[in-house]
Amino acid sequence: MAPGATDEDVAAVVARVEEVGGEAFVSRGLVRTIIGLVGDIDSFHHLNLRTLPGVADVHRISDPYKLVSRQHHPERSTVWVGPQDHQVPIGPDTFTLIAGPCAVESHEQTYEAAIMARTAGATLLRGGAFKPRTSPYAFQGLGVAGLEILADVRGATGMPVVTEVVDARDVPTVAEHADMLQVGTRNMANFGLLQAVGEAGKPVLLKRGMTATVEEWLMAAEYIAQRGNLDVVLCERGIRTFEPATRNTLDISSVPVVQSTSHLPVIVDPSHAAGRKDLVVPLARAAIAVGADGLIVDVHPQPETALCDGPQALAGSDLRELAQAVRRLPRAVGRADAAAHVRPTSA
Ligand code: PEP
Ligand code: MN
Numbered sequence: 001m002a003p004g005a006t007d008e009d010v011a012a013v014v015a016r017v018e019e020v021g022g023e024a025f026v027s028r029g030l031v032r033t034i035i036g037l038v039g040d041i042d043s044f045h046h047l048n049l050r051t052l053p054g055v056a057d058v059h060r061i062s063d064p065y066k067l068v069s070r071q072h073h074p075e076r077s078t079v080w081v082g083p084q085d086h087q088v089p090i091g092p093d094t095f096t097l098i099a100g101p102c103a104v105e106s107h108e109q110t111y112e113a114a115i116m117a118r119t120a121g122a123t124l125l126r127g128g129a130f131k132p133r134t135s136p137y138a139f140q141g142l143g144v145a146g147l148e149i150l151a152d153v154r155g156a157t158g159m160p161v162v163t164e165v166v167d168a169r170d171v172p173t174v175a176e177h178a179d180m181l182q183v184g185t186r187n188m189a190n191f192g193l194l195q196a197v198g199e200a201g202k203p204v205l206l207k208r209g210m211t212a213t214v215e216e217w218l219m220a221a222e223y224i225a226q227r228g229n230l231d232v233v234l235c236e237r238g239i240r241t242f243e244p245a246t247r248n249t250l251d252i253s254s255v256p257v258v259q260s261t262s263h264l265p266v267i268v269d270p271s272h273a274a275g276r277k278d279l280v281v282p283l284a285r286a287a288i289a290v291g292a293d294g295l296i297v298d299v300h301p302q303p304e305t306a307l308c309d310g311p312q313a314l315a316g317s318d319l320r321e322l323a324q325a326v327r328r329l330p331r332a333v334g335r336a337d338a339a340a341h342v343r344p345t346s347a
Contacts, residue, residue, distance in 0.1 A: 001013070001032060001033040001034070001035065001054050001055060001056055002032075002054055002055070002056040003031050003032055003056075004054070005033060005053075005054030005055075005056075006054060009052070009053050009054025009055070010026060010033055010035065010054065012052060012053070012054075013035055013049060013052055013054075013055065014026065014035065016047050016049065016052070017035075017037055017039070017044065017047070017049075020039070020040075020043040020044070020046075020047065021039055021040065021043065022037055022038060022039030022040065022043065022044060023037070023038045023039055024036070024037055024038075025037075025038070032056075041060070041062060063218075063261065064215065064219060065215075065218045065219055065221070065222040065262075066222070067222055067225035067226060067230065068218055068221045068222050068225050068230075068232070068262045068263065068264050069218075069261065069262060069263070070260070070261060070262060070263050073263045074263070075263060076091065076092040076259065076263050076265070077091060077230070077263045077264055077265060078090065078091025078092065078093070078094075078265065079091060079203050079231045079232070079233050079264075079265055080203070080231075080343060081124060081160050081162070081179050081180045081203050082124075082160030082179050082342075083160065083179065086158060086160065086342060086343075087160075087342065087343040088123045088124055088160055088338055088339075088342055089338055089341050089342075089343070090233050090265045090267065090293055090294050090338070091265050091293055092265070092293060093335065093336060093341075094293075094330075094335055094336050094337065094338040094341050095288065095293070095294060095326070095330030095335040095336070095337065095338060096123060096124065096267070096293065096294035096295075096338040097117075097120065097121050097122040097123065097124075097294060097295050097297070097326050097338075098122060098123075098124040098125070098126050098162055098267070098294060098295065098296040098297070099113075099116075099117035099120060099122035099124075099125070099126060099295075099296070099297045099298070099299050100113050100114060100117050100122070100125045100126035100127040100162075100298075100299060101113040101126075101127050101128075101298065101299065101300050101306070101308075101313070102127075102128060102131075102271075102298045102300070102306065102308040102309035102312075102313065103127070103128045103129075103131050103139065103141055103142075103146075103306075103307055103308035103309075104127045104128060104129050104141065104142055104146035104149050104150060104163075105142070105306075105307050106149070107149050107152065107153070109300070109301060109302075110127055110149050110150065110153050111153050111156060111157070112301040113125075113127070113299050113300055113301055114153050114156075114157045114159055115157065116299045116301065116315065116319060117159070117299050118157060118159060119323070120299070120319050120320075120322055120323035120326065121323050121326045121327060121337070121339070122159070122297075123159065123160075123338050123339050123342065124159060124160050124161070124162055124179075124180070125150070125153065125154065125157065125159040125160070125161050125162070126161075126162045126163070126182075126296055126298075127146070127149075127150050127153075127161065127162075127163055128141055128146070128163060128164050128308070129141050129142055129143055129144070129145075129146025129147045129149075129150060129163055129164075129174075130143060130146075130163075130164055130165060130166045130167070130170060130174070131164070131166075131308060132164065132166045132184050132186045132187065133308075138308070139307040139308055144173060146163075147163065147173065147174060147177035147178065148177065150163055150177060150178065151177045151178075154179070160179035160180070161177070161178050161179050161180070162178065162179065162180040162181075162182055162205055162296070163177075163178045163180075163181070163182060164181075164182040164183070164184050165181050165182070165183070165193070165197065166184065166186075166187060166193075167193070168190075168192050168193045168195075168196040171193075171196040171197055171199075171200050172200070174200075175200040175201065175202045178202065179202065179203070180202060180203045180204065180205055180233075181197045181200060181202050181203070181204050181205070182204075182205040182207065183197060183204060183205070183206050183207060183220075184207050185207045185208065185209055185210045185237055185272075186209075186210075188206065188207060188208060188209035188212055188216075188217065188220050189209055189212070189216070189220060191220075191223055194206075194220055194223035194224050194227075195223060195224075195226075195227050197224055197229070198223065198224040198225070198226065198227025198228060198229045199227050199228065199229070200229070201229075202231075203229075203231035203232070203233065204224055204229060204231065204232045204233070205233050205235055205267075205296075206220060206221055206224065206232055206233070206234055206235065207235045207237050207269070208234070208235065208236050208237060208239065208251075208254070210237075210238070210239055210240050210248060211239065211240050212239075214254055214257050214258060214261075217234065217254075217258075218234075218258070218261070218262055221234060221262070221264060232264050233264065233265045233266070233267060233293075233294075234258055234262070234264050234265070234266040234267070235266070235267050235268070235269055235296060236250065236251060236252075236254045236255060236258075236266060236267075236268050236269070236273075236287075236292075237250075237268075237269040237272045237273055238250045238251065238269075238272060238273030238274070239251050246273065246274050246275060246276070246279065247272070247273070247274060247275025247276070247312075248272065248273050248274075248275070249273075250268070250270065250273035250274070250283050250286075250287075252268075252283075252286055252287065252290050253290075254266075255268065255287065255290045255291055255292050256290060256291060259291065265293040265294070266292060266293055267287075267292055267293055267294035267295060267296055268283070268284070268287035268292045268294075268295055268296075269295070269296045269297070270283035270284045270287060270295065270297065271296075271297050271298040271309070271312040271313070271314075272298075272309075272312070274312060275309075275311065275312050276311055276312060277303070277311060277312050277313065277314055277318055278318075280297060280298075280312060280314055280318065280322065281314075281318060281321045281322050281325060284297065284322055284325055284326070285325050285329060288325065288326070288329040288330055288333065289329065289333060291333065294338070295326070297314060297322060298312050298313045298314065299313055299314045299315060299319055300313035300314075300315060301315065302315070303315055
């Protein structure tokens, strides 16, 4: 309460809180009175307490998200991705590599990229069929034909597929073909799309918005969870800062920050963070060391001809270096290889 608040002002606040079933604890100091509220936080929101006479400020001390918060779910979660007979874990005990081309360009390119990914230790295949491009003149992806290629390559390699959906109207089609739905940085705050993927019955990979705070990112995850889908994996992919040397600034600290406040797994995309292949392996090492639950990395059989994000795609010796890091470093921080924990039957 403001220093000049009267006893009537305090009583009026207490009465409003009690009217909606809450409890109000009044603590009187020499200059100021503080009122602590206990009860259903959403019902307090509607009271507009800030508008009452004598109220100086209102501070929320509990997390604004519930379903994704560790306050109500202290154990960190594992999300399982893939068909009933081949589920890959993403969670606190294992380390999961997702790799593949930025965009699906052809059957051959996607198949070759999948083999490269698997050889490097990946257990899940990434590949964009619907591409959210900054320019409307850039390659927009193969659409449904790309989804069919991904499904074929899953059949040929046994790798479950992660692919992006950019439009709520496409969610049922994408969910029919893919094992995990990706929501990209540009759509993190597309609340209709978040609700649609929340109802799709498939795990979701939710990338951090390029200008989103950790709290906004977790609120976006809450939209998905609120529609009944708690199988959400968060992905840090870099944020916009004043630094032009990298495409985005990888916010490596967001990984332990998220893990301390949310039970959801969090992985890192060093490819889209850096935009340059020479930085991908160093950032991947940093992500593993900081405790990320996995990585998602762009690979391409011919980066120089890639229709999307060629400069960041790994191949050859760069990819071998990534494979070595992924083989050695997770063990050093106490994580098992996800491949060894694939769940062969439904749980
Ligand atoms: C992608 O993973 O293909 C992609 C477009 O990433 P982001 O949304 O992080 O830019
Ligand atoms: Mn890309």
